[in-house]
């Protein structure tokens with residue numbers, strides 16, 4: 001079992017980060033007969049994932065994916081198969097940086113309903129944020145306009161994501177993200193309740209795959225399809241090649257986009273709300289910058305304003321760094337033996353990029369890494385010009401880097417700049433008029449998000465509120 005019992009099971013990234021001081025940037029573990037490599041620094045991660053990507057781009061096998069019907073997902077496809085290459089081609093075509101900007105209008109159009117929901121019903125801000133993210137992903141993926149309330153397709157995805165999160169409880173998913181081999185052991189095989197969940201997940205996965213995809217095909221046939229990733233890719237199908245295989249890949253890549261983009265982007269926006277409450281000075285500074293560029297109340301911010309809003313960009317960078325939403329990334333696996341700095345790394349080793357440790361690297365981020373301090377990213381304070389946000393290790397590295405990163409960045413940016421422009425986010429008050437305390441507390445699991453807290457959204461201008 002080796003180091004197994006020394007681990008903080010629910011938050012293994014903390015143990016790995018602690019071990020960095022003792023064992024360094026590359027930690028080798030042998031557990032349950034398997035080789036694990038934990039990479040604790042961005043420099044080493046780049047040398048392996050980027051510069052030796054031919055070796056470090058495979059994924060480990062995770063048994064529960066098939067059991068729960070999500071083995072179509074791009075995220076876990078083996079590197080050497082033709083399916084993964086086809087999926088990445090589809091994503092590259094639809095979501096590379098130049099393509100992602102074509103969806104800016106979609107994001108701008110959907111931010112106003114978010115602001116209105118926050119104004120009318122602030123206590124359910126988490127639901128509004130999830131709906132905002134879902135409506136963006138459904139629009140750019142399928143050209144589908146989600147219903148203002150209880151959209152059936154969003155409900156399916158949400159139920160599926162919830163079952164997956166429950167089946168992979170925080171403890172279990174944390175262990176599985178660190179030690180996927182455990183999925184092969186009887187102790188981790190689901191019990192009777194989980195078998196029901198698995199059957200329901202398979203049913204939902206079938207719906208998530210087929211229903212929106214078939215709707216796009218129907219709309220194309222009727223000549224009414226909106227521009228989207230799926231309609232674009234179907235139009236580009238190479239008739240000389242296997243049509244069925246290409247359609248299946250488009251369908252699977254599109255469903256992956258929703259599953260991969262929904263929770264991560266929503267969680268980051270929840271963390272944004274929390275950070276703004278805990279750091280009111282940062283909030284005020286962001287608002288002052290926006291007011292200096294867009295005369296207060298005249299209009300809502302848009303993408304063209306972005307170059308003039310460096311502090312808002314710094315808030316976004318700090319959000320990704322402060323609480324990395326997927327602290328251990330998605331595990332990679334080696335496809336042949338390697339030697340790095342004299343250390344042998346065997347074929348089949350599971351490679352974990354400890355993004356948490358990278359986000360706590362004081363040589364890159366300066367001191368007080370536990371604090372939310374956007375200034376650390378501003379040119380005047382940091383010595384070098386910052387890397388693009390899309391290159392942040394939170395989006396992964398090498399050939400498996402997140403293909404949705406440009407779109408995710410755009411969706412999150414437009415939301416935070418508009419929320420800041422429109423509201424002061426403050427602590428709620430109880431019936432005695434006392435402020436309700438808000439703590440920096442997060443759930444554990446493969447992805448982390450703030451534990452539920454309450455807050456108030458105070459409109460910064462009557463005029464803007466009535467315009468919503």
Ligand code: HEM
Nearest residue numbers: 074075257260261264265330394395396397400402404408
């Ligand atoms: C803030 C939001 C997001 C974060 C933090 C995030 C993060 C990640 C990470 C860490 C990986 C694994 C990278 C690696 O293996 O090194 C990944 C993979 C992936 N992401 Fe994202 N992602 C986000 C949003 C999205 C969106 C919006 C989409 C789709 C539109 C998307 C689609 C994917 C896909 C398809 C993969 C699998 C790539 C592969 O295995 O080749 N993600 N993402």
